Amino acid sequence: MKKLFVLLAVSLLAASTMTLAAHSRHSRDQDRERSDQEVQVILAFDTMYAVDGPLLGETNAIRGIEGDEAPWRIDRFIKGRLFTNGRLQILVRGLVFADDPLVPPDLVGKNDEDNFRGQVSCLTEDGTGGIVTTNVVTDGFKASTSGDAFIDGKVALPNPCIAPIVFVMAGSEDKWFAVTGFESEEDSGGDHGTGSHDHNGD
DSSP states (O other): OHHHHHHHHHHHHHHHHHHHHHHHHHHHHHHHHHHHHHSOEEEEESOEEEOOGGGSTTTTOBTTBEEOSSOEEEEEEEEEEEETTSEEEEEEEEEEEOSSTTSOGGGTTOOOOSEEEEEEEEEEEOSSSOEEEEEEEOOOEEOOTTSOEEEEEEOOOOSSOEEEEEEEEESSSSEEEEEEOOOOTTTOOTTGGGTTSOOOOO
16 A cells, blocks of 8 residues: 555656646746747848948948948948847958058958947937937957958847948947948949949858
C-alpha cells in the first residue's frame, strides 16, 4: 500500500511539473507575441542616396541637417529598418568618397571616418497646434576604410513621428553621407552612372 501511495505521489508531482512547464512556455510565447505586436517596423529600406551635387554643404540642408562638403558614393548597398521603439538598424557596405575633383585623389574610394552614426528626422506636433522637426541620432558605430559598418542603436523618437527620414551621418561632425532615397542609373547624368549612388545587391 505504501508503494502505491509513493507511486501516486510521484505521478502527481510529475504531472504538476509538466503542467507548470507548459504554462511557463505558454506565458513566454504570449509575452513574445505581445512584444512582437507592440514593436513594429515604421520604415524598411533597401536603397539610399549618397550626398553630392546641390545637396553638398548647407545650401540645401534636409530638415536642418547639412550634407558633407565632398561627394560620396555607395559602392555596394545600404539597407535598414526603423522600429516603433526607436531601434535603428543600418547595414552599410561601401560608403566611400566619390571620384570627383572636390575629393583629394588619395581619398577616392575610401572612408576617412572612424565611425558612422544613424540619424532619424521626424515631423511631430509641438503641443500648440503646430508642426516641428525633431532630429535624433545614435551613438557611433565602427566603420572600415572601405565604408562598411553596422549601425544598431536606439533613439528617442518623438510621438508622433511623421514622415521619418533616415541618414547615415559622419561620426565626427553633424553632416550626412547618405539619406533614404533612390536614383535610377538610367536617368542620372554625369558620373552618377559610375557608382556615385546606390547599387542594389550584394
